[in-house]
Structures are given as C-alpha cells and as structure tokens.
Amino acid sequence: MELVEIVIIVFTAIVAAGLAQSYLSRGYAVATSPLEPMALLFTDGVLQHGTDSALRHFAVEPGLHAWQDIHDTLVPIFPDFPLVPGSGKEGRVVLEPQGHTAPHNIELRWRDALCWVTLTPVEEATAAPITPALEQEMNALRLSSDTMINPVWHLHPDGAVCWQNPAYTVLLELTRGLDANPETPLFPITPGDGPRRVALRLDPLDAPDWYEVTSIQMGSVTVCHANCINALVEAEQAQRDFVQSLAKTFAHLPVGLAIFDRRGQLVLFNPALVDLTHLTPKFLSSRPAMLSFFDQLREDRLMPEPKNYASWRQTITDLIAAASDTSYEETWNLEDGRTFSVEGRPHPDGATAFLFEDISAEVSMTRSFRSELELGQSLIDVVEDGLVVFSATGALTFCNVAYRGLWGHDPDTGFVETTIDDCINLWTRMCQPSALWLEIAKCISERSTGTPWDMTLYLKNGDALTCEVQGIASGSTLIRFRTQKPEQGAASPALENLQK
Template identity: 40%
Template sequence: MKAVVIEDLLAAVAMVLTATLVALASLALMAAWQMRRPCRTSSIFSAQGPAAAFLFDGDRLLDATPAARSILPEGEDGGALSRLIGTLGPLFPGLSQALDTLPRAGLIVIASSGDVQPPLVLKGEYLRGLTRLTMIQAAGDGQPGPGDGAVLAALQHEVLAQRVILARSPVVMWKEDARGQVVWANHAYLIRATELLPDRQDLSWPLPRLFQTTEPSGGRTPRISLQARSGLEWFDLFRVSAGEEVLHYALAADAAVEAETALREFMQTLTKTFADLPIGLAIFDRSRILQLFNPALADLTALSPEFLISRPTLSAVLDAMRAKAMIPEPRDYRSWRRQVMRVEEEASAGHFEETWNLPGGQTYRVIGRPHPNGALAFMFEDISSEMLRTRRYRADLELGQSVIDAVEDAVAVFSQGGQLLMSNLAYTRLWNHDPAVMLSDAGIGTLSAWWRNHSAPTLLWDDAIAFVAALGDRAPWEGEVRLLDGRLVTCRLRSLPGGATLITFRARASEAVVPVRDDIRSLLSA
C-alpha cells in the first residue's frame, strides 16, 4: 500500500514538472515571436478615433493620426503648428487669432469658409498645457460626419491652391518624360509656345519644346534666348530630376543680360580709353599679379607685350625694368623694392609718388594708388619734356637774374598787386638788405617803410606807393631822396607790361659823400 502511494506521488510530481516545462517553452516562443515583430510607433490616438487629429506642446508636434500627418507639410516637428496654420489658414478664416485665445477659452470651434466643399469644422482644445486640434466633416444634419471627408477636402484645397500658384507663376516651368517629350507645362510656358506656332494652328500634345538645349555645359547653368513677339527674351535654365521625369525651370535673365552687356560695353570703352592714354597703367591684384595694362606701359618700360600678357608679379616687373635700365639704380635695391611693394600699407599716411631720373636721360613720374579689395595701380608718366621746360625756365630766370645783377643801378620790379618780383645786387648794397630773404612779405608797403627809415623825410615814398597801386597807363616820373649817410639818390618809376612797375635807384657819384652826424640823423629820423 505504501509503495502505491509513493508511485502516485512520483507521477504527480512528473506531471507538474512536465506542465512547468511546457509553460516555460511557450513563454520563450512567444517572447521570440514578439522580438521578431517590427517596431511600431505608438500613438495616443486609437485607430477608431478621428481621421485628422493633432496634439501639440506649444509649437511642437507630439502626436498625430496618419490621416493628419498627410495634411501637415513636411518639416521638423518643432515648427509644426506654424506650418499647419499656414496650410489650414485659407480653409478656416481667423484660425491664427482663434488659437491665440485658446489657452484662455479652453475650447474653440471654427467652421470652414463657404467655398470649401464639403464643409469642415475645426475643434481646438487646451488640455493641461497641450493643444489638441481635431478636423471633421460637418454633416448635412449638423452632426459630425466621417473624418476621411475632412482630410480629402483639405488635400483637395491644397491641390487647387498649388495649381493656381503654378498656373499664375511668371516663371516658365515644364516637365519632360524619359523620352524628352513635354508632358506638363504651366501657363507661362503655354503662352510662349502659342506665340511660336504658325498662323491658324493650335497647341496639341505632346507640347512643342521651347528650348532645344537644356543640358548644362561645363558645369554652368545654360542661358538661352527665345524670340517672342515682344522681342528677344533670355532665360537661365535649371533641371531637377524627379524619378524618370525631369522638371525644368526657365528664370528670366533679361536684366542680367542687359547689365552684362552694359558692363561689357563699358569695359570696351574703358579699354579703348586706356589704350589711347599716354600714361602707362599697370593694375595688380591683391596677390600682386599684373591683371591689366595698356600699350603705353610697354612703350615706357621697354617691356615686351608677351612678358606683360604672361601676368608677371610686381617683383618680376621691377626686376625686368631694372634689367633694361628703366628704373633709377638705388644703392640698396632690395629695400627699395620692398618699400614699393608696401605702398598699400603706407597709403594710409600718404600716396606713393616718386620722380625717376633714368640713366638714359628720361624722367618718369611714378604714382601708386591702392584700390579696393587689396588691388594696386601704378601709373608711369614721361615728364622729360616738362622737366626740360622747367630746367630751361629756371636757367632763363638765373640768366635774367645774372643780367640784372650786372646793372649798376639798383633795380626793384613790382607786380600789379604791389608784390616784389625781382631785385638786383646793387639794390642790396644800396639799401643794405636783401628782400629775397623775406620775399613773401616784400610788398611795396613793407619796402617803402624800409626806405623811409633809411632816408631823410620826404613824400616821395607815398607817391611811389600810389604809382605802383594805380591802374591803367601811368606816365614815368622821377624824384630825389637823401639817404642818412648823406648820399643823394635819384629814383625813377616807370610802368611795365602787365601792370608791373620798375623802380631804379641811382646814387649821384659826382657829389662827395658827407656823413650825417648822429644828432642830425636822429633829428631827420624824427
């Protein structure tokens, strides 16, 4: 009896262990099957919920039904509410203002505009800081209808809006299939295609191609002209692949073509002007590479056009000019060249300008000017004839001064304004002063005061001032004055061409010079 009980107990334990193992195996199989199922994003909206419902936290989208996501424009969830307002705004007037009042009101209901078919209703709820928007179709009996109609109406409205935008766009747009045939075109394309048709012929499918070449050449956007009734039109063409089809956009480029034509004509005029200039012009970019020069530069620097066309650097140009003895030979050429290359840095304190006396006898004026974007311009001007005229003029002045210095009489020449122009050595000896040291103040008034202080009292100096200042024809006259040392001096005044005045002083050599005593000199001075 006891053995039977033990056998029954062992059978029960075996059954329990078998059931436990079966249960564990079933759980393991279910867990493996759950792990192999694809991960699905959970949503707070049930499948039986409204077809178009959104949940926002501020401007950020937290959740939406699949139908609602089909309405929402693509983009980041962070600005989803703003994008949704832009999409649903035309359907629901005053949507943006109503949403601003939602946190205070807690609930808003907005009906769609009258042109939306079927009519829609947008319900907004403010739930503990979250915003839930639900869009449903309004049924004829006033009860909410199925939500799929609301989604369909919204999508239809968006399609119609995009169709209007494309049709009224001034940009020429069309689509081509894999064979290159035009399968769609907007209104701007159709207008131009109609203008190109022969008389009494209508458009037919496939549409004619306005532009035969749309492939970019050399990686650059193609620019093609089109002859329209209003005249020649220019377009920049752009291609966007969309699967096997290609979208084309033709942007108007008339303004750009006109600007480029005007710039090209201006550059041609500028080039012709530079070509006729006698001044050599060389423009270097910020890397100090020669970018522009005129023919006069080759003539003045003795550099070959081939060398200049090769775009040498500023250092290479200076070295080539030095090899041809077209720059003055400095003691330290390297430091001088560095100084020239730093002209842009030194331009803040003053412009670079030097006069070069070349070994061949020519004289050049070289001017450097900084230009925008780090460019640098050099101008070479041959001033040899100007310097020759200056030297001749200076030599003539020196010769005239030598001639007047050889005259025994003291001479002083005044301009029409009473300024001293010239005096000789005899004048310096007679009046014991050289007016050249105070030439800026050497007027008839200043010199007559000097003469009055070194001669006996007389009214002759007042008459001399009036004679120099007088205009028109003046009759020559003369007078006598006695110096403080007793000498008698004859003064002669006569007019010269251009309103100038010549005054000569001659001391009478026949009379003995009687020195005036100091007491008499002081009396005469008083």
C-alpha cells in the same frame, strides 16, 4: 480482420486521396495561372531560386547571377532600387516606378541572409491611405506648380521630358505650336551642366527671349528650371554700350586712363594708356587685377624702382588704398628720362580711376625756366648797384644782393608781400629828408613808362646815392641805387626839370 481495422484503413485511404487531389489541383493552378507572380530569392546576394516567369523575364539562372545583375536591369525604372540586398532580422519595402508607366511595383522582403524580390501588379499593390494632411499637402504642391510663372520640367535618363508644369506647356506651344512633341525638350541641356543661358525666339521678326536654365539631378530624374532674364540681358547690353561710348570718348584723350571696378579688375582703358606704358592690348584686355597691373608696370620699368620688393609691394598696397579712399597724386621719374604724373580718383560705387600723364615736356620746360631764372639771378647779383623791381600793383617782386646789403632788407624772410610804401618808409628812415619820395610812389602807382629820371639821396651817415627810376615791361618799375663818388653831387637835368 476486424471491422474496426477495415474502417480505419478505408478512412486513411480516403484522406490520402483527398490530400493528393488537393495538392495536384494546387500545383496545376500555380503552373498555369496567368497571374503567377515574378519572384526571385537571393541568399547573401546570390540568386538561389525564382519563378519561371521571373527567370524568363530577367534572363537569369540560379547560381549564375547575383544581385548586381538584377539591380542594373531595374534601377532605370526603379531608381530607389538598393545597390545591395536588404539585411537584418526582418524587413519589407515597396518601390514604385518613376519616369515610366510600369504595370508593377517591386516588393522587397528580407530575413537574415535571405531576400525576396517580387513584382506586384500595381492594381494589387497595397497603398497607404491618403490622410487629410497628405491630401492638403498634395493640393498645395499642385497649386504651386500650376501657378508658377517659370517653366519647370523633368527629364528621364534617356533625355525625354517626363513631366512639365503649365508654364512650360504654354511656352512650348508658343514656340513650336500646339502639335509639338511634349517629350522633346524645349531647352537643349545636358544633365549635370551648370547654369547656362538659352535664347528662344517666338517670332522670327522679334528679339529672342533669354532664359537661364538650371538642372538638378534627383535620382534618375533631372529637374530643370528656366528663369526669364530679359531684363538682366538688356541691362548688361546697356552697360556694354555705355562702356563702349566711354571708350570712344576717351580714345582721343592724350592722358592714359585705367578704370578698375569694385573688385579691383581693369574694366576700361584707352589707347593713350597703351602708348604711354607700352602695355600690350592683350594683357589689358585680359582684365588684370589692380595689383597685377602695377606689377607689370614695375616689370617693364615704368615705375620708380624700389630698393626692395617687399617695400614696393607695401607701397602699391598703400597706393591702392589711398586711391580707393582719397585722391592720390604722385610724380614718377622713370629711368628713360620721362616723367609721369599719376593720379588716382575714387568713385562712390567702389571703382577707382587712374590717370597717367606724360609731363616730361612740362617738367623739362620748368627746369629750363628755373635754370634761366637762377642764371639771371646770379648775373644780377654780380651787379654792384642795388636793384629792386616793383610790379604794377606796387608789390616788390625782385631785388639783388647789393640792394639787400645796402638797406639791410631781405623781403624773402617775411610772410607777407612787401609794397612800395613799406620800402619808402625804410628808405626815409635811413636817409635825410627829401620831397621826392612821393614822386617815386606816384610813378609806380601811375605805371609811368616815360623818360627815366634820377635823384640824389643822402644817407644819414652822409654818403650820397643816385636813385634811378625807370619803367620796364608789364607795367613794372625798376629802381637802381648807385653809390656816388665825391665828384657826383649834382642832380641830373631830368631831376632839375622835375623840381621846377
């Protein structure tokens, strides 16, 4: 063997030994290093390989577990952990923990169907440099949070408070003391609830403070806000007290009252409305809409029944519009014989008040009185003598058919009232001259209630009339014109005395 070949063999052996030693040294370091990273390799979402520490930590085995298993484990701490592994030619993203203080970040790297999940110690994570603009924004956000007067806090999925602003801290200390557990929520709230009102009592002797609490779900964290609404609660209580005072005031009114707010809902009614309409208090207390209210009245036959439902609905719509814009008045004649006077009055704030009054007795009395008047008129019209009545002021208030036929005068056809002077002018034109006309006017103007007297008048055609003047009730005067028979030509003793 030549010297050159021996040298080559020795050199090769030395290099091989060095490589073997280097490999063994590196393998030992990986196996024994306490900083061995926890890493998992997925292919198409199936676990293919992992470091021993990662397999032990997550209790998974290659080929038996998938991406969903590791997702369910990590998403409570890393809410941004994707539901499916990254895909595409190549990519990388670093996830930071939220809500809990975790010693690791998660680094996701993928290439085609392969995806690596590596837990990187926080102190070794590569952080993006903080630029002046970012620092300014962070300072602005911190300043806004520190100066916010409303309590704001964050809830972890387990319900513990994981962040709070100074306003929340101050309220917590005032309510529960300086040694209160900051992780126990001050306001009982379930994530996903809508706005709700919560009362906090700082002093057992003082009235509670009212807050409206709202929550917004942001990933795995629930962001909560509390707004003090003491002024609103006091205003609502004052409104309720005012409504109760009105209800007590209107409770003794005999007129039914229904008040609807600007939205058209019934907000106030009195007992008289229940008595008149027989609507149940349960129905009225449910705050029905205005149209539903009148629907119920129609169903209970407490409104005039329309010929068809469509026209009735339009009538109700017009009724509501009329009462909302201008005053509305109508008389309802019901099937049971009662008569309602319905009045709608609008208010500047958009509310509408309806008044229901039972005027059955008044209508009945009016009808009876009108019937009596018509009967009396009929009876007087049967009398053959002309009768005319003048009031104490000298105005003609009544005459019968015989008077109208005798003098050709119907006072009901004129636009102005007829006085005694107008009648005397008419009578003198149709009669021969007489000095006693002024005595009739004087008797009426002086409201004379003395002894009745009469006089004889002669029409221009020669017919003789007896004119009788007599005072009656309320200072009125009755004048009767009677056609004389041929033998009735002498004046009465009363008239002779008057002529003397």
